[in-house]
Amino acid sequence: MSAATPQEQVHQWAGMFDTLSASYDQSGVPFFTTIAQGLVERLAPRPGERAADLGAGRGAATFPLAEAVGPEGRVDALDVAPGMVRLTSEAVAARGLDHVRVLHGDASDPSLPPASYDVVASSLVLFFLPQPEDALPRWLDLLDEGGRLGVATFRPWSGTWKAIEDLFAEYDHDTGRPATTSMPDVYATDEGVEGLLRDAGAADVRTDALRVAVPFDDVEQWRVWSLGTAMRGLWMRAPEEKHEEILARVADLLDADRGPDGRSRLHVDIRYTLGRRA
Numbered sequence: 143m144s145a146a147t148p149q150e151q152v153h154q155w156a157g158m159f160d161t162l163s164a165s166y167d168q169s170g171v172p173f174f175t176t177i178a179q180g181l182v183e184r185l186a187p188r189p190g191e192r193a194a195d196l197g198a199g200r201g202a203a204t205f206p207l208a209e210a211v212g213p214e215g216r217v218d219a220l221d222v223a224p225g226m227v228r229l230t231s232e233a234v235a236a237r238g239l240d241h242v243r244v245l246h247g248d249a250s251d252p253s254l255p256p257a258s259y260d261v262v263a264s265s266l267v268l269f270f271l272p273q274p275e276d277a278l279p280r281w282l283d284l285l286d287e288g289g290r291l292g293v294a295t296f297r298p299w300s301g302t303w304k305a306i307e308d309l310f311a312e313y314d315h316d317t318g319r320p321a322t323t324s325m326p327d328v329y330a331t332d333e334g335v336e337g338l339l340r341d342a343g344a345a346d347v348r349t350d351a352l353r354v355a356v357p358f359d360d361v362e363q364w365r366v367w368s369l370g371t372a373m374r375g376l377w378m379r380a381p382e383e384k385h386e387e388i389l390a391r392v393a394d395l396l397d398a399d400r401g402p403d404g405r406s407r408l409h410v411d412i413r414y415t416l417g418r419r420a
């Protein structure tokens with residue numbers, strides 16, 4: 143992975159997410175939507191405002207943004223994976239959202255008009271960019287004076303989530319595909335991500351956090367959900383003949399973490415880093 147050029151890395155992720163696009167965020171388990179809604183709430187878009195959603199996926203942030211700005215506003219949603227762009231465009235058309243455009247492009251250097259947005263949102267995307275320090279000043283440039291930027295990233299894994307990541311690491315073999323859920327060190331701390339935004343020139347940088355409890359009835363529901371997330375990459379890097387064994391071990395981990403309602407809950411800590419264009 144590290145030997146690949148930034149352009150090659152973007153291309154690899156585009157391919158990975160393109161493969162994933164049909165199943166991405168379609169398992170019915172509340173996850174991406176919860177996280178993206180939290181981001182949109184913190185950016186507080188108002189009716190009539192102009193918003194950009196960078197790395198839009200299947201629209202987890204796009205749709206709440208579209209609702210908040212209303213038909214008097216507009217939303218430009220950008221993604222590098224053609225499948226995401228196609229499927230989200232179809233969903234936008236099906237909902238009759240004429241004020242939303244879904245565009246294909248690389249968020250590292252978005253070809254969107256500068257100083258044209260009140261809000262730039264990006265949920266669970268920054269850590270996929272090979273050079274976030276180059277991308278973030280460009281994202282700020284998209285904003286009008288005083289416009290708000292918000293990015294959602296993961297805080298380090300903990301508890302059962304971390305145990306599952308560690309379990310997959312035992313089976314990891316190099317397929318030439320990116321190891322999807324490992325993240326550069328800068329994402330280990332809130333200060334690291336705040337520093338990225340400050341160095342890019344953002345003002346009033348701050349962090350807010352949300353602990354999300356992702357509920358699962360059983361390991362099969364977890365399996366389907368995991369295949370519709372970037373965790374699919376972990377499955378792809380584990381030998382096929384080991385998949386049953388992995389599933390049995392994950393079932394044990396989930397069983398050990400059941401709530402009073404009998405459902406398992408995977409906890410993940412989301413970091414919202416917020417700032418504005420000075």
Ligand SMILES: C[S@@+](CC[C@H](N)C(=O)[O-])C[C@H]1O[C@@H](n2cnc3c(N)ncnc32)[C@H](O)[C@@H]1O
Pocket residue numbers: 152155156159160167174175178196197198199200201202203220221222223226247248249250264265266267270271372
């Ligand atoms: C984890 S998903 C998040 C999608 C959506 N924001 C959500 O919250 O569900 C990451 C998304 O970023 C997109 N992506 C990755 N690298 C990108 C890049 N360089 N430019 C634009 N989109 C990118 C992927 O195609 C994928 O749709």
